[in-house]
Amino acid sequence: MTDRVLGVLGGMGPLASAEFMRQLTLLTPAERDQDHIPAVLWSDPRVPDRNAARRGTGPDPLPILLRGIRGLEAAGCGAIAIPCNTAHGWIDGMRAATRLPILHIVEAAAEALRRQGIGPGTIGVMGTAATLAMGLYQDGLRDGGWDVIAPDAAEMARLVTPAIELVKANRVNESHAPLAEAARLLTARGARAVVLGCTEIPLGIAAGPAPPFPVVDTIEALARASIRWAREDARLPETAEV
Amino acid sequence: MTDRVLGVLGGMGPLASAEFMRQLTLLTPAERDQDHIPAVLWSDPRVPDRNAARRGTGPDPLPILLRGIRGLEAAGCGAIAIPCNTAHGWIDGMRAATRLPILHIVEAAAEALRRQGIGPGTIGVMGTAATLAMGLYQDGLRDGGWDVIAPDAAEMARLVTPAIELVKANRVNESHAPLAEAARLLTARGARAVVLGCTEIPLGIAAGPAPPFPVVDTIEALARASIRWAREDARLPETAEV
Numbered sequence: 001m002t003d004r005v006l007g008v009l010g011g012m013g014p015l016a017s018a019e020f021m022r023q024l025t026l027l028t029p030a031e032r033d034q035d036h037i038p039a040v041l042w043s044d045p046r047v048p049d050r051n052a053a054r055r056g057t058g059p060d061p062l063p064i065l066l067r068g069i070r071g072l073e074a075a076g077c078g079a080i081a082i083p084c085n086t087a088h089g090w091i092d093g094m095r096a097a098t099r100l101p102i103l104h105i106v107e108a109a110a111e112a113l114r115r116q117g118i119g120p121g122t123i124g125v126m127g128t129a130a131t132l133a134m135g136l137y138q139d140g141l142r143d144g145g146w147d148v149i150a151p152d153a154a155e156m157a158r159l160v161t162p163a164i165e166l167v168k169a170n171r172v173n174e175s176h177a178p179l180a181e182a183a184r185l186l187t188a189r190g191a192r193a194v195v196l197g198c199t200e201i202p203l204g205i206a207a208g209p210a211p212p213f214p215v216v217d218t219i220e221a222l223a224r225a226s227i228r229w230a231r232e233d234a235r236l237p238e239t240a241e242v
Numbered sequence: 243m244t245d246r247v248l249g250v251l252g253g254m255g256p257l258a259s260a261e262f263m264r265q266l267t268l269l270t271p272a273e274r275d276q277d278h279i280p281a282v283l284w285s286d287p288r289v290p291d292r293n294a295a296r297r298g299t300g301p302d303p304l305p306i307l308l309r310g311i312r313g314l315e316a317a318g319c320g321a322i323a324i325p326c327n328t329a330h331g332w333i334d335g336m337r338a339a340t341r342l343p344i345l346h347i348v349e350a351a352a353e354a355l356r357r358q359g360i361g362p363g364t365i366g367v368m369g370t371a372a373t374l375a376m377g378l379y380q381d382g383l384r385d386g387g388w389d390v391i392a393p394d395a396a397e398m399a400r401l402v403t404p405a406i407e408l409v410k411a412n413r414v415n416e417s418h419a420p421l422a423e424a425a426r427l428l429t430a431r432g433a434r435a436v437v438l439g440c441t442e443i444p445l446g447i448a449a450g451p452a453p454p455f456p457v458v459d460t461i462e463a464l465a466r467a468s469i470r471w472a473r474e475d476a477r478l479p480e481t482a483e484v
Contacts, residue, residue: 003288014278018263021285025256031411036256036287040313043263045278046245071282071317169273 003038004230007077007100009068011043012050012084013168016199016219020083023223037230040075042068050086054130062093069098079103081226083199083219085127089134103229106140108221109195113146116214118193120145124186126160126179127197137197149191151182160201167200175204180211187213246280246472249319249342251310253285254292254326255410258441258461262325265465279472282317284310292328296372304335311340321345323468325441325461327369331376345471348382350463351437355388358456360435362387366428368402368421369439379439391433393424402443409442417446422453429455 006024010017021041030036047065052058065087072080079101082088088105095102113123125137125148138148151160159178166175179201183194193214196202202217248266252259263283272278289307294300307329314322321343324330330347337344355365367379367390380390393402401424405417421443425436435456438444444459 011275011278011280013275014267014281015264018260018267021260021263021283022257025260026412028412032407033253033255033287033289033291033410036253038253038288039256039283039285041263041281041283041285042317043281043283045275046280047275049275074316075284075313165274168275170268170270 004078004232005076006037006039006226006230007069007072007075007080008039008041009065009072009080009082009087010041010084011045012047012082012087013200014043014045015167015170015172015203016083017041017043019203020081020199020219020223023220024226027220027223028227037227040072040077042071044068047087050084050089051128051130054086054089054133061087062090065090065094066097069094069100073098073100079226079229081222083222085136085197085199085218086131088136089130101229103222103225104140105218105222106136108225109137109197109216109218110141110144110146111225112216112221113141113144113193113195116193116216118214121192122147122149122190124148124183124189124191124194125150125197126182126186126194126201128164129156129161131197132156137195149186149189151186155182155185163204164198164200167203172203173207175200176208179204180208183211183213183215246320246474247318248279248281248468248472249311249314249317249322250281250283251307251314251322251324251329252283252326253287254289254324254329255442256285256287257409257412257414257445258325259283259285261445262323262441262461262465265462266468269462269465270469279469282314282319284313286310289329292326292331293370293372296328296331296375303329304332307332307336308339311336311342315340315342321468321471323464325464327378327439327441327460328373330378331372343471345464345467346382347460347464348378350467351379351439351458351460352383352386352388353467354458354463355383355386355435355437358435358458360456363434364389364391364432366390366425366431366433366436367392367439368424368428368436368443370406371398371403373439374398379437391428391431393428397424397427405446406440406442409445414445415449417442418450421446422450425453425455425457
């Protein structure tokens with residue numbers, strides 16, 4: 001039982017947010033409703049396209065992201081998780097605008113690599129074009145000793161980008177084959193594991209046979225980091241508020 | 243594209259709320275994130291146990307339900323969906339306390355029966371002891387010409403109640419067999435269809451082979467009613483707010 005309320009800035013996309021809520025629940029040790037973690041999911045799919053913004057062809061998503069953060073603050077949340085990798089490209093602007101801690105999805109992925117026993121070396125990262133261009137994983141994993149390789153431009157155009165769009169259009173099953181193929185190509189180039197660094201990607205990968213190599217599901221990784229945050233105060237006395 | 247924001251009063255249980263968000267997404271015609279329905283999920287598993295309250299052995303959940311409604315109002319939501327059948331036993335108190343419309347899950351189930359072509363006659367309803375004792379479905383379906391039969395006390399104690407508790411404890415797979423058996427017993431007594439009138443029940447039923455008779459998934463039914471509400475203003479001019 002915790003009185004920490006998790007804020008989830010979501011809707012990017014909404015299916016990934018729903019899956020985040022599912023994993024947050026299933027990964028929490030619980031015997032009854034009241035053992036689960038209180039959370040508010042701000043699911044706003046209207047956040048302007050993060051890839052277009054990065055390319056300079058669409059509006060800045062930061063104002064709408066901050067609107068969500070204001071809503072989560074007003075709801076009494078104590079920390080924020082964002083089940084969208086690309087949105088982390090705007091994390092400095094978000095952190096500057098709130099006193100709430102924002103759990104970083106790349107740090108959660110690094111923790112998952114360690115948990116799975118994937119030591120320093122070459123790993124693959126699949127993500128949106130913006131996530132890869134901003135170097136979120138290249139920069140975030142360097143200190144842990146991991147060298148990041150990513151799909152090349154042709155693989156992005158043929159496999160990864162269209163598959164992410166399929167998931168956002170509810171065509172999840174169709175996304176499996178191209179995503180599995182892109183991941184396999186990374187292992188063929190030496191990746192010992194593949195980080196599914198866009199929250200649409202684990203949905204597509206899960207829609208077919210499991211890959212025969214280690215993968216990091218960034219939805220699950222962020223859910224585990226969120227549970228750890230919620231449980232940090234578990235030994236404090238319970239407040240009067242139920 | 244809609245600017246109507248759906249409020250979801252959830253966490254009862256949290257896995258059912260996550261599934262509601264998943265179905266809300268998958269049932270919405272969409273090509274990209276921005277086509278999906280904005281929503282705020284207030285997932286508060288700390289709401290006091292509705293069955294204990296109904297038996298008079300636990301605190302009244304209404305104050306905590308109203309705290310959630312206040313939060314959804316503050317977030318700018320335009321209507322409220324509650325993916326918990328039992329909580330509808332307190333709907334009069336909730337409706338008296340908010341100007342927002344609350345979409346009724348029993349009305350959504352009736353609409354699903356009609357959509358599936360299940361005309362007047364005997365239907366089965368599975369739910370919590372409190373839902374059945376309060377007559378939510380017996381009263382709510384009578385005007386449509388449906389006669390409701392429900393599991394007897396022994397079936398509730400042996401099959402339905404423990405299975406609902408298994409889902410809330412994340413032991414979804416184990417809940418399938420008892421729930422499927424309870425549903426089958428209703429059809430053996432003449433039910434032409436079975437309403438899964440507790441949002442944990444469709445999760446358990448989905449964890450095994452599909453039943454060989456029509457069922458109404460009240461999570462899906464409420465998601466469809468929510469999408470209908472969100473789309474009602476689709477032909478109005480778009481506002482300037484993205």
